[in-house]
Amino acid sequence: MTAIDTISQREAEVVEEFALFDEWLDKYEHIIELGKSLSGVDPEFRTDHWKVKGCQSQVWLQPGTEGDLVVFKADSDAAITKGLVALMVRVLSGQPAEAIARAPLGFLESIGLREHLSPTRANGLASMVKQMKLYAAAMSGRGNEGGQDG
Amino acid sequence: MTAIDTISQREAEVVEEFALFDEWLDKYEHIIELGKSLSGVDPEFRTDHWKVKGCQSQVWLQPGTEGDLVVFKADSDAAITKGLVALMVRVLSGQPAEAIARAPLGFLESIGLREHLSPTRANGLASMVKQMKLYAAAMSGRGNEGGQDG
Amino acid sequence: MSAVFSEAEIAEIRGRFPILSRQVHGKPLVYLDNAASSQVPSSVIDAMSDFERNHRANVHRGVHKLSQEATEVHEGVRDRVASLLGAACREEIVFARGATEAINLVACTWGATNLRPDSVVLVGELEHHANLVPWQILSSRIGFRIEKIPALDDASLDQAAYRALLERHHPALVAVQHVSNAFGTVHPVADMASAAHAHGALILVDGAQSVPHRSVDVRALDCDFLAFSAHKMHGPTGLGVLWARKELLDAMPPWQGGGDMIDKVSFSGTTFHEPPWRFEAGTPHYVAAAGLHAALDFLEEIGIGRVHAREQELLAHAHEVLGAIPGLRILGTAPDKEGVVSFVLDGIHHYDAGMFLDQMGIAVRTGHHCAQPAMERFGVTGTIRASFSVFTTEEEIDRLAAGVVRLQRVLA
């Protein structure tokens, strides 16, 4: 079974959307806007335990499943980070575990944000993606058992 | 009371002697020859206690007095060091304590061996000179009490 | 504009720093992160390159010419650091990897032999982690208590509380910074030292942010230990200095073992070299000595007094223009400060601000500045920090202020 919209379809959508911006300022304003639409994590996930390590800004990540699909909620206390996090959630959440674990995520390169994926970056987006893939791998390992508390 | 031959007279003698040599090899051969004439230290001074610290080659220094004058005997297990040590003994031994403590010892510069006086030099000539001056200072502090075991 | 330097002099000084001609994101670099690492003039870069090209060799005990030359450079800079600090002798200068290692050295040698389970160590609330965590790690081994010297709202240390702590605890050691890297506050360490001594305590001064910016004389301060890093004073990375009183060093056991720090080694027992070498195990970072010589030349040529005076001008200017921005709050408002301005922006995360400023070519540091307890004291997770150098200009500070206003429009 495959998702109606695949990860690569979603990536293509994002790339198209960002093609509108020449200026870094416009791009970051858009990223910040995206962050504002993020629903955030449930209160019990806004704890140290669910925090992604290695960020100067704080990032919380809440994994879960819906049927066969892995879903993520996330939040951050910094606006740019929150926008980046929203982008990742938009592309990966609601996809099959295997697809998430394997996703090359080339779109960050295409929209000129590849640097943010560097593990040396203070926002820790790399750590977040790693964490999302770990959760996905864990879920796919468990097959269809589901459960919210990954 | 002053010594018949002062330290600076002795230095001048050494400088004159070394003026004969253009070649480093001749100079070092001469230094080594000088070392051979060194009488060495008495057996009870050939111990760790009387060793000068900081030398790659070993140097033993035996201080003493003769009347109002400070006398030194010394030895080394390396030929060049022994020659350098012999030079220092020749210039300083048998001089009044105050003169030794104050001696600027410019002759090493004049004969092109100043580098050997550097505290970073592995032969530790600098440590030996410091040690000789310390003994001399100690003796002059004690006035005419004499004694061999400074 | 400056009463210290003419425009031409400032231009000439800036011209010595190659990095200042860099573009970042298409804009000329404004480097305001000098407290993290300072930049180096060409003379420092060239001195190290020249050393590598012509004199490189392992130091100490080498008989050959290169080794002699390298040793003279390496030991020669010890003399210069001794005279820079007004040390009693060159043997009071110990080289380490940085201020951090220098402080750890004191903890692991003096601390490990002198602190007891019932000892107390006073540590300032604003300390860099380098002057808190080593004491915590040692305390977890020995069990002594660490008491905090509290900070006031202007980011100065509460001197009344300090004296009360001395009275109450009779601590063995006071560990305190000379200048706060997070806020710029200059603490009255000379007074604190005499109070410490009056109560039988020793005092360790973290000079990482003072030695590069003002004249520091260990005899005038009358402290017992002082640590700093070369990379914060236009010098090489990987080199730091511990100054300690000779009597203290003489009584301290070795810490790390290895080459150069020994007298005689055998399986049946080993004896150790005199200080400072006893504390310098292994091949030293001798290339750095060439760089530090050149950095000291630079500072001597400009004059540390003029460096300080110039940075005071910049500080005043920064307080003026940043202080006038609505929604910007400066943390660190004590009267005596070095060239550091730390601030927070209403409703804006420091990380976002740092990202935006970076896009404008402006390099500031954001976050906790390795001083989390200090951040906690002011109820923030971090600040935006601009720190100055002798080459900083008023125009650069104005660009920072304009950048802040611009980012507030987008982010607030």
Added chain:
Amino acid sequence: MSAVFSEAEIAEIRGRFPILSRQVHGKPLVYLDNAASSQVPSSVIDAMSDFERNHRANVHRGVHKLSQEATEVHEGVRDRVASLLGAACREEIVFARGATEAINLVACTWGATNLRPDSVVLVGELEHHANLVPWQILSSRIGFRIEKIPALDDASLDQAAYRALLERHHPALVAVQHVSNAFGTVHPVADMASAAHAHGALILVDGAQSVPHRSVDVRALDCDFLAFSAHKMHGPTGLGVLWARKELLDAMPPWQGGGDMIDKVSFSGTTFHEPPWRFEAGTPHYVAAAGLHAALDFLEEIGIGRVHAREQELLAHAHEVLGAIPGLRILGTAPDKEGVVSFVLDGIHHYDAGMFLDQMGIAVRTGHHCAQPAMERFGVTGTIRASFSVFTTEEEIDRLAAGVVRLQRVLA
């Protein structure tokens, strides 16, 4: 003459090392002190200068561009070292000031938590002081016993005695060099590691003299810790590496405290970062990372296999020409050696020999080579040591031999 490189290739390689055009006492430098510190090709010097000029900034957590760039260079070299050694992951690579600090780190963390008063540590008789003294210092605190793995007359380690020591003592740790800096012997550390493991011991390999000269794979050796220094492999001073198995690092407590090695710091309690950063307190020597990149480029371009093969040619030549000199005795005659020849001269002090050779422009190391127990084993206070590099030539070795003959005439 060489089966590895053509004359032109050797000339080209030599041309990369600026120091080889130096004159010493009016004679062209013959640098045979590579085991103390190797020389650097221009590319390494230029990489560090360029870094200082264009990218210098403190690493980690900096949001601005320069800091990002510096962090990428610094953390990037960790990846390269990990793949050089065949490490399981980059997190197994800890940066230190040098091999010495790396070994002290193991002693003060793994050692301090795992060794007990009744433990035994086996240490080779030929070890550099860096791999003996840290254990002695720790032993004076904890009280465990250090047992010597004796050396045979050819300066190899007595493998039968080693196995007997393992049987008898069931040691907690074996601390042994891969290659002897004093004599050049290559020890069978892979075999020694499996024997150690079979007896429940861990093994620390001092790779200071192997990593620069041969391919070293920690998985193939199956050791537990490995230490080496960048300055001995055409890289910067002030930088060393500890490799350790991830499980070991994960269980090791922090050593030095300070910036970067922490997770959360407060007066009420501090938690620490993951390895490797837990062990890297303070501002790292990040400029060195740029230099190490370039040094690794150099070694990769030449090929460590060819470096090794070439140095074997030089070693054979040196044994031949020096071995033919009457009154010269080579110490270190085991079949498996790296490019090091140590010798003594009848009736001539090594210091005198070193002085004379220096006057002829020949840089050798004389003395105990920071391995006093090894000297004692052979009944000497020191040796004259020539150590080779990929750029060394047969002609240079012949000049050394001629110099020895000449000095024998004067000194013997």
